[in-house]
Amino acid sequence: MEADVIRSPGTPPDGSAHGRGPDVTELFRAHHLELVRLALLMVGDLGTAEDVVQDTFEQLHRRWHTLRQRSSGLEYARSAVLNRCRSVLRRRGTARKYAPRVAQTERQHVDTATQFAQRSELITAFGELPRRQREVLVLRYYLDLSVADAAGTLGISEGAVRSTASRGLAALAAIMHAHDEEGSR
Amino acid sequence: MTAVEQRLREELRRVADQVDQAALRPLHAPARRRAGRRWLIPAGAVTALGAVAAVILLLTSLTTGAKPAPPSSGSVPRYYVSASDTGPQLYAYVRASADGRVTGRVLVPVAAFNSRTLTTWWVAAAADDRHFVITTSTGGDLPGVQEVAVFRLAVSASGQAGRLTKVRFDNRGDTMTGLALSPDGGSLAVSLNREFPPGRGSSSSVDVIDLATGALQSFSVGANPYSAGVPLWGSDGRTLMFPVWYTTTSGARSITSVETIHVPASAEAGQSFQETLFSTPVRGISTAILIGDGTHLVGSSCATGQGNTATASILELSATDGRMVRVLRTQSARFPSRDAAQQAVAMTCSVLSADPSGRHLLTQAFTFGRIDDGAFRALPGASADDLYAAAAW
Numbered sequence: 001m002e003a004d005v006i007r008s009p010g011t012p013p014d015g016s017a018h019g020r021g022p023d024v025t026e027l028f029r030a031h032h033l034e035l036v037r038l039a040l041l042m043v044g045d046l047g048t049a050e051d052v053v054q055d056t057f058e059q060l061h062r063r064w065h066t067l068r069q070r071s072s073g074l075e076y077a078r079s080a081v082l083n084r085c086r087s088v089l090r091r092r093g094t095a096r097k098y099a100p101r102v103a104q105t106e107r108q109h110v111d112t113a114t115q116f117a118q119r120s121e122l123i124t125a126f127g128e129l130p131r132r133q134r135e136v137l138v139l140r141y142y143l144d145l146s147v148a149d150a151a152g153t154l155g156i157s158e159g160a161v162r163s164t165a166s167r168g169l170a171a172l173a174a175i176m177h178a179h180d181e182e183g184s185r
Numbered sequence: 186m187t188a189v190e191q192r193l194r195e196e197l198r199r200v201a202d203q204v205d206q207a208a209l210r211p212l213h214a215p216a217r218r219r220a221g222r223r224w225l226i227p228a229g230a231v232t233a234l235g236a237v238a239a240v241i242l243l244l245t246s247l248t249t250g251a252k253p254a255p256p257s258s259g260s261v262p263r264y265y266v267s268a269s270d271t272g273p274q275l276y277a278y279v280r281a282s283a284d285g286r287v288t289g290r291v292l293v294p295v296a297a298f299n300s301r302t303l304t305t306w307w308v309a310a311a312a313d314d315r316h317f318v319i320t321t322s323t324g325g326d327l328p329g330v331q332e333v334a335v336f337r338l339a340v341s342a343s344g345q346a347g348r349l350t351k352v353r354f355d356n357r358g359d360t361m362t363g364l365a366l367s368p369d370g371g372s373l374a375v376s377l378n379r380e381f382p383p384g385r386g387s388s389s390s391v392d393v394i395d396l397a398t399g400a401l402q403s404f405s406v407g408a409n410p411y412s413a414g415v416p417l418w419g420s421d422g423r424t425l426m427f428p429v430w431y432t433t434t435s436g437a438r439s440i441t442s443v444e445t446i447h448v449p450a451s452a453e454a455g456q457s458f459q460e461t462l463f464s465t466p467v468r469g470i471s472t473a474i475l476i477g478d479g480t481h482l483v484g485s486s487c488a489t490g491q492g493n494t495a496t497a498s499i500l501e502l503s504a505t506d507g508r509m510v511r512v513l514r515t516q517s518a519r520f521p522s523r524d525a526a527q528q529a530v531a532m533t534c535s536v537l538s539a540d541p542s543g544r545h546l547l548t549q550a551f552t553f554g555r556i557d558d559g560a561f562r563a564l565p566g567a568s569a570d571d572l573y574a575a576a577a578w
Contacts, residue, residue: 028212036209037201050210055405057212058458083388084405122189122196141190142197173189 027073028057034143035081041138042085044127052084078143078153082135089131125175133168140165261557262314262540264344265547265578267566268293268306275306277319277338278566279346282555282578285565288344294351295321295334307361308577311370312541315340317577318373318396319349322361331360335373337396353399359390362430363415367422368541371396372448374425376406376413389413391425393448404446414440417475420541423448426479428504431466439466440473440482443504463507470500472535477543480504483513485550487534494519495526497534497550514561518551538577549574 028035032053039049060080126134139150140161151158186194261282268277279289295304304323311317317338322331333356339347352373359377366373373394389412393402406413407429414428425446432438445459467473473484482502489495499514520526529551538547546556547566553574554563566576 025212025214032209032212033204033206037204040204041197041201046204046208049204054210054212057214061214083408120196122192123200126193126196137193138197141194142201169187169189169193172193176189 024057024060024073027077028053028060031074031077035077038078038138038143039081039085041142042082042131042134043088048088052081052088056080056084075149075153078139079155082153086131121176122172125172128175129168129171133164133171136161136164137168137172261545261555262310262578264288264314264340265538265555265564265566265576266308266310266317266319266338266340267574267576268308268319269566269574275304275321277308277317277336277346277349279340279344280564280566281344282564289340289346291338291346291349293319293321293336293349295323306575307364308538308575309364309366309373310538310577311366312368313370314578315342316366316370318352318364318366319575320361320364320375331356331358333359333361333375335375335394352394352396354392354394354401356392362389362412363427365416365418365425367418368420369422372418372422374416374418376416376427378412391416391427391446393425402448404448406444411441413444415472415474417479419479423450426475426504428473428475428482429460437468438470439468440470440484440507441466443475443479443482445479461505465507467502467507473502474536474539475504476539476546477541481510481543482507483536483539483543483546485534485536485548487530487550489523489526489530490517492519493521493523493526495530495551497530499536499546499548499550499556511559513546513556513559514548514550516550516552533574535574537574540578545578547576547578 035053035056036046036049039052040046043049043052056077060077126137129137135154136150139145139153140147145153147158147161151161154161156164263282264279265282266277266279268275270276275293275295277291277293278287280287293306304321306322307320309318309320317340319336319338321334321336323334333354335352335354336349337352338349341347354373354375356375356377357379359379361375362378363376364373373396375392375394377390377392379388379390388408389406391404391406391413393404394400404425406427410432412430412432414430416425416427418425425448427444428440429442429444430438431441440463442460442462444461447458467482467484469486469488470484471487473482475481476483480503482504484500484502485497486500487495487497494517496515496517498512498516501510501513502508503510518526518529520529533549533551535549536546537549539545544558547564548554548556548561552563553566553576554561556562566574
């Protein structure tokens, strides 16, 4: 069971300090494409990725006034998108567990995690990593976030980012190596 | 940078770059039902108990000319189901509403207590007064992780208890904060709060379980410090309303809004939210449920007083602005010790259930009983010694 939660950097406030920053609509318009791409790398298919960003936008729209540091809005939005991706992936898992007929359909969606583009061995291996490792690797190697920024987005320590990334890269190498061996037989 | 890192960077970018802006659906901002307050007011350093006492006064002062929930044709439900433990065993009792007489009993196959865990339980009722759900929530070794079990119970016309049927439900370790059975008894809404791992904040959701198929829909409600309270089904069986609680870092809680979810027929059909923000958060309430058509809330408010005394109040509030409508019941009690009074305030101060009309309530403050149109009558079902009272009709 995966039970961890990304803590949003803009923790809702005690109601006093309100930093200046972009309006949520403005923020999402400016970063719509980036957020959809981020969601796509986590959930796999474009339709779901767009739904994730739309849902996140709606939720933030309702809660935006409670953010203490709106200047960190993009980081907050990334966290929220990753949170929403987790919910989607968790729901797929739940649907598979409880509703076999639904599971087949959902399984196809999950598999499209790497089918949106032509699947490479590396992307196939990436899709087999645990979710947390994928999150860290996407933040570090797709968004090019620093260790500190990735830690802030995920609400974990910098050490955890480093170790998770290290394990993820090692696992990628191992999976690819295993695939290579299977292919050579 | 290693070769794997370089390849990963290139491949992730290649996949992502296949999406361009022109292909994306436009974003739509959600429509608000009503404009609301912009900022929450901090609770400050007021302690929880102090706040309770102050808020009773505050609520009284805020009373407006708002009218009580309109009477509907609801008659008193014939039965209610309560759950209580006998030693290590937990039983669900079917009781006649008229006098609390036990008409049926069934063992809930969950250890009510052992040396390592603590179990709490809830009961929810369908509108037909024949179908009930009993849930148990058991803590394990990890703080903030709860294991929830859900059981269905059918009651015969003569009040006999049928067999318990376990419902498949994975609460993912989240803590349950409320539940409601749909009017037809076919769906269960469960409010959940994710609190694990500690120190990472929390997030809240409402899960809807189709009791026939086990299909699950999960609606994200918000993140710390907001959480969903006890849900209420609309009479159409597709609308869910629930109060949204705000918890300060000191642990003081208030209700900031009432949220409505329109539950889609399928997970693919999309969902919509509406939120009614209160101009002033409702403070000093320990439990609250929406009643009737969702236009009113009933909350419990308890506080210790001089010596070993404590006072409990059951209040009716407007669900559109949070203002108090009327006091339904007030009880003062003297306890053997200050600790006992504080425990009673903390543990036996609850609004437990309302019938579909909202006119008939089950409450524990501090005595368990029913309130019919404001008139209280004590009933058996939960004694003052019961730490966790659960009952529904």
